[in-house]
Amino acid sequence: MGKSLRLTRIRNIDVKAHPTFLLALLWVIYYWGYAAGHGVQGVLFGVFILIAAFVSVVGHELAHCFVALRLGLKVHDITLLPIGGVARIEYVSLTPRQEIAIALAGPFLNLMVAGLLSPVIIGILVVRDFGDALSAFLVLQETGFSALIVHLWLVNVLLALFNLLPAFPMDGGRVMRAGFSMIWGRLQATKVAVLLGQGLAISLLLGGILLRDVSLPMVAAFILIAAYVEARMVHLENAMRTLPVGQFVLWDLGGVQPDSPLNYALRGGVRDVAVTVNGTVVGMLWQEAVHPLLNSASKLRVRDVMDTDVLTMDVDDSVYDVHRQMLTTGRPAIPITENGIYRGIFTTDRLIHVYRYLQSGKSPRERYRGFVEALGLAGR
Ligand SMILES: [Zn+2]
Numbered sequence: 254m255g256k257s258l259r260l261t262r263i264r265n266i267d268v269k270a271h272p273t274f275l276l277a278l279l280w281v282i283y284y285w286g287y288a289a290g291h292g293v294q295g296v297l298f299g300v301f302i303l304i305a306a307f308v309s310v311v312g313h314e315l316a317h318c319f320v321a322l323r324l325g326l327k328v329h330d331i332t333l334l335p336i337g338g339v340a341r342i343e344y345v346s347l348t349p350r351q352e353i354a355i356a357l358a359g360p361f362l363n364l365m366v367a368g369l370l371s372p373v374i375i376g377i378l379v380v381r382d383f384g385d386a387l388s389a390f391l392v393l394q395e396t397g398f399s400a401l402i403v404h405l406w407l408v409n410v411l412l413a414l415f416n417l418l419p420a421f422p423m424d425g426g427r428v429m430r431a432g433f434s435m436i437w438g439r440l441q442a443t444k445v446a447v448l449l450g451q452g453l454a455i456s457l458l459l460g461g462i463l464l465r466d467v468s469l470p471m472v473a474a475f476i477l478i479a480a481y482v483e484a485r486m487v488h489l490e491n492a493m494r495t496l497p498v499g500q501f502v503l504w505d506l507g508g509v510q511p512d513s514p515l516n517y518a519l520r521g522g523v524r525d526v527a528v529t530v531n532g533t534v535v536g537m538l539w540q541e542a543v544h545p546l547l548n549s550a551s552k553l554r555v556r557d558v559m560d561t562d563v564l565t566m567d568v569d570d571s572v573y574d575v576h577r578q579m580l581t582t583g584r585p586a587i588p589i590t591e592n593g594i595y596r597g598i599f600t601t602d603r604l605i606h607v608y609r610y611l612q613s614g615k616s617p618r619e620r621y622r623g624f625v626e627a628l629g630l631a632g633r
Contacts, residue, residue, distance in 0.1 A: 420477035421450035499568030502597035
């Protein structure tokens with residue numbers, strides 16, 4: 254996600270801050286230093302609160318990531334934006350229950366933190382002799398340890414509640430989509446969840462205008478973009494399920510043979526090549542494995558370098574299934590066979606052709622309609 258700054262790395266997951274995260278810092282300096290009238294002490298306190306909020310958000314995202322890792326998914330990184338965090342998890346088709354487990358993990362962590370802090374909050378109320386819970390909010394105007402704890406508690410409660418809103422792309426929206434997809438299928442369920450997300454975004458926008466608050470429209474914009482991206486992805490995924498991979502395979506004249514000299518196999522450039530014997534795939538020659546051996550290629554044979562862990566798929570398998578196999582096995586290419594005989598190779602590059610195909614032959618008007626449909630605005 255753009256030029257984000259890497260802050261730390263937890264269990265192989267990069268935690269990054271998006272440049273716009275600086276806006277949050279500027280706001281804290283303005284609000285606590287100037288608007289609240291606490292000066293330098295206020296700024297320092299504001300930075301502490303920002304760090305507390307930041308740790309809560311990272312904890313929330315890490316909770317999603319850890320559950321995803323347990324379910325065998327690949328997790329790339331966590332990016333912090335001024336309005337929250339985004340975890341990039343490679344969602345390889347999950348059952349609705351698994352999706353719900355991942356989605357609930359984040360808010361659950363925040364509720365747990367808030368729950369653990371509750372005795373401390375009650376302690377503060379008793380010690381400070383506050384008559385009712387409402388006057389406890391007066392602590393929020395202060396700049397001390399008690400105020401920090403109350404802020405931390407509040408941040409976690411709000412994070413949990415906001416994320417549990419039943420609208421896409423909030424976690425609550427994901428839970429709702431997973432539930433709906435058991436009844437209507439994923440595409441229709443996404444449309445409903447996206448529609449509710451848009452309703453929420455419009456309410457936030459109106460709320461922002463009424464309350465003269467800039468942060469609400471910012472959150473609304475984020476929701477709209479995230480909902481659009483998700484709807485688009487599910488739409489593409491659905492289209493990919495209907496396309497046979499044979500249509501997009503790079504047709505190949507039989508691959509290379511195990512006994513061929515390596516440099517003969519590499520004529521025409523280093524790339525991922527299938528190794529075959531009488532039309533049957535017996536291995537793969539990965540460019541990654543070949544690259545370090547280029548200098549000694551004349552002395553080696555294909556069989557010395559090839560990977561014999563064979564995975565092939567059929568011309569009639571869908572592009573979606575083949576792509577999913579590539580993601581789960583980490584292979585950049587899969588040989589495609591017809592009745593067991595090697596026909597050609599499908600690589601990550603071919604996905605661009607699939608995407609172009611799905612876009613081709615459409616007039617601007619149809620593309621616009623596709624866009625509107627992807628947003629879930631048009632009923633069918
Ligand atoms: Zn979340």
